[in-house]
Amino acid sequence: xxxxxxxxxxxxxxxxxxxxxxxxxxxxxxxxxxxxxxxxxxxxxxxxxxxxxxxxxxxxxxxxxxxxxxxxxxxxxxxxxxxxxxxxxxxxxxxxxxxxxxxxxxxxxxxxxxxxxxxxxxxxxxxxxxxxxxxxxxxxxxxxxxxxxxxxxxxxxxxxxxxxxxxxxxxxxxxxxxxxxxxxxxxxxxxxxxxxxxxxxxxxxxxxxxxxxxxxxxxxxxxxxxxxxxxxxxxxxxxxxxxxxxxxxxxxxxxxxxxxxxxxxxxxxxxxxxxxxxxxxxxxxxxxxxxxxxxxxxxxxxxxxxxxxxxxxxxxxxxxxxxxxxxxxxxxxxxxxxxxxxxxxxxxxxxxxxxxxxxxxxxxxxxxxxxxxxxxxxxxxxxxxxxxxxxxxxxxxxxxxxxxxxxxxxxxxxxxxxxxxxxxxxxxx
Numbered sequence: 001x002x003x004x005x006x007x008x009x010x011x012x013x014x015x016x017x018x019x020x021x022x023x024x025x026x027x028x029x030x031x032x033x034x035x036x037x038x039x040x041x042x043x044x045x046x047x048x049x050x051x052x053x054x055x056x057x058x059x060x061x062x063x064x065x066x067x068x069x070x071x072x073x074x075x076x077x078x079x080x081x082x083x084x085x086x087x088x089x090x091x092x093x094x095x096x097x098x099x100x101x102x103x104x105x106x107x108x109x110x111x112x113x114x115x116x117x118x119x120x121x122x123x124x125x126x127x128x129x130x131x132x133x134x135x136x137x138x139x140x141x142x143x144x145x146x147x148x149x150x151x152x153x154x155x156x157x158x159x160x161x162x163x164x165x166x167x168x169x170x171x172x173x174x175x176x177x178x179x180x181x182x183x184x185x186x187x188x189x190x191x192x193x194x195x196x197x198x199x200x201x202x203x204x205x206x207x208x209x210x211x212x213x214x215x216x217x218x219x220x221x222x223x224x225x226x227x228x229x230x231x232x233x234x235x236x237x238x239x240x241x242x243x244x245x246x247x248x249x250x251x252x253x254x255x256x257x258x259x260x261x262x263x264x265x266x267x268x269x270x271x272x273x274x275x276x277x278x279x280x281x282x283x284x285x286x287x288x289x290x291x292x293x294x295x296x297x298x299x300x301x302x303x304x305x306x307x308x309x310x311x312x313x314x315x316x317x318x319x320x321x322x323x324x325x326x327x328x329x330x331x332x333x334x335x336x337x338x339x340x341x342x343x344x345x346x347x348x349x350x351x352x353x354x355x356x357x358x359x360x361x362x363x364x365x366x367x368x369x370x371x372x373x374x375x376x377x378x379x380x381x382x383x384x385x386x387x388x389x390x391x392x393x394x395x396x397x398x399x400x401x402x403x404x405x406x407x408x409x410x411x412x413x414x415x416x417x418x419x420x421x422x423x424x425x426x427x428x429x
Contacts, residue, residue, distance in 0.1 A: 018373065023380070028055030030400040033385060043385045044409050045396050049205070051268030052240050053316060054400030060267045060312040067308030076104065076301040083307035090314040091274060094246060096255040100279040103294075104272070104302035108236035108262035109142025111273035112198070115258045116146045117296055118281055119196040119230045125284040125292050132194035133165075134185065134229070137172045138207030139200055141234050150198050152207060155368060168192055172204065173212045182219050189227035196230035196258070201248035202352060205237040208367075209357035209394045211350055217252040224257075230281075233259045236273070240264030241326045242396065244353030246317060257281065266309035267316070268398075272302075325399050329354045332403055333395065336410045345417045357394040360417060366390045375416055382412040 005020060024036040031054060033041040043051065053060070071081060088102040103118070105111050116133065123130040133150055140156075141147040148157045149164040157164065168188045173181035188194060201217050204210040224231040233256035238248040240263065245251050249259070258281065262273035285294045300306075316322050330353050337356045341349045349358040364370050369390035379386040386393065386409070393413055397405070 030054040030056075031398045031402070031405055039383055041383050041385050042401075042405050042408060043398060044379075044401075044405075045385055045387055045394070046398050047268060047385070048263075048387075049237050049242070049396055050263040051398045052264040052313070053267050053322070054398045055268075057267055057269070057316075059316065060269050060309050063308045063312035064269060064305055067305050071304045073300070073303060073305075077297060081302075081304050081307070083304050083311055084302040087302075087307050087310045087314065088274075090311065090318075091261070091276065094314065094317060095259065095261075095276055096247065096249055098255040098278060099259065099276040101277050101282040103275045103277070103296075104307075105275065105296075106271050106298050106300050106303070106306075107142070107273055108234075108260065109144040109147045110298060111236065111260035111262050111275045112141045112147045112150070112234060113144055114275040114296055115198070115232045115234075115260050115277075116150065116196070118258055118275065118277055118294070119232065121294060122230065122281045122284045123195050125287075130193060130195035132168060132192050134168045134170060134188045134192070134194045134197040136181075136199050136204070137169050138204050138210055139198075139234075140204065140206035141198065141200075142236075156206075168194065172207075172210060173216045178212070178216050181216065182223065185220055186223050186227075189223055189229045193227075194229055196232050197224050198232040198234060200234050201238050201254075202243050202251065203238055203248070203355065206389065208389055208392050209350075209355065211352050211357075214252040217249070218254055221252070221254045221256075230257045232256060236260050236262045240317075241322075241399065242353055242355055244326070244330055265313065266306055267313040269309045269313075270303075270306040272306040272310055322399075326354065329397065329399050329401060332401075332406055336395075336406050340410075340413075343417075354399070355394065355396045357392055358413075360391045360393070360420075362391050364391070371420060374420055378416045378419060379412055382408075382415075384409060384412055386412075 011022060025033050026036050027034040031043055033043050067083060074081060091102055092099060103114055105114055120131060135150045138152050140151045145163050148160060150167055170184035170188060171181050199220065202212060221231050233249050235247055239261050249256060258275060258277045260275050266272050285292055333354055333356050334351055337349060337351050340346050340358050345361060346358045347361055360371060362369065362371055367390045372388050372390045375388045395409055
């Protein structure tokens with residue numbers, strides 16, 4: 001008989017048979033979370049990559065409070081409001097030049113669904129039958145059906161295989177093998193005449209914080225452009241400074257045909273997402289024929305309170321102090337990760353922007369590596385929110401993190417390797 005649980009909540013990405021007690025958080029400020037039993041935890045992964053400037057940033061909190069007293073919700077079909085209009089205008093100023101329209105949704109997965117439907121709708125409405133989507137190996141784009149379909153097939157979606165549509169996958173551009181990736185993309189674009197190619201620019205997040213160079217991203221865009229294949233950039237995680245620039249595509253001087261932003265869009269305060277596109281994609285849906293309408297919505301599309309948070313966040317990104325802070329965090333991260341490059345217990349020690357990642361050398365690798373839960377428990381005891389991807393440990397802190405905080409984080413990573421480096425636990429080689 002199953003033991004009676006204390007809570008009826010079913011938590012995400014959680015095996016309750018192995019972890020049934022959740023840490024209760026009562027408050028957040030800056031880079032810190034405070035528990036019900038009085039502990040202070042350093043949030044080393046930005047609470048699943050969403051918190052940018054810090055928890056409960058006063059400028060964003062104030063904007064939320066003010067908007068909540070004015071207008072908290074309105075249907076967005078046939079209606080609009082000032083926070084949404086201002087957010088859209090600001091986004092188009094900050095995003096790569098050449099994007100013209102903004103479609104609101106409420107999560108990263110939803111923004112990807114919107115992007116895929118935009119792409120398919122575009123080809124359908126201009127009378128050209130293109131339905132194939134090209135994706136990259138190890139990619140992750142969310143947990144809704146379309147987003148899972150364009151993500152890597154494996155343990156995360158094996159049970160839902162009958163629901164997923166078929167895609168063409170190209171290999172990840174591992175170091176020294178970049179040309180094979182580009183050749184595979186060129187072949188897919190030429191022979192399969194796909195509707196779109198979707199990719200996480202520069203870093204594949206849930207796939208293991210895998211990083212590739214800017215020139216590869218630039219070449220992938222060139223290949224798609226030459227073959228008239230829509231280029232979709234999923235910047236849900238890579239946006240908002242994570243790779244060292246506001247958006248990852250900036251580093252390759254690439255303008256996607258369609259791009260998805262979420263997570264840090266509100267500074268991590270409230271759920272909101274957008275999908276931006278070129279004018280011709282919008283124009284393909286613009287008609288007095290109502291069957292060519294873009295049929296997508298959610299009840300909370302462009303929620304005014306979430307948009308107020310996004311507007312406050314965007315105003316911070318127009319301040320040079322924010323970029324100076326970003327550069328400071330990137331420099332502190334490089335200083336911390338450097339000693340691990342010569343540490344024989346780790347491999348593939350890497351950094352891009354404010355993100356670092358490194359892998360423990362173990363036989364049992366991958367997302368479900370047995371060492372993962374042991375590492376997470378170890379870090380929890382050290383009052384750190386670190387959630388390894390199997391044997392891959394990554395650090396993606398809010399930009400309010402201090403040098404002292406990072407000292408604690410990396411000292412714990414070093415100590416975890418000491419404590420867990422036992423054959424019976426890790427099967428190390």
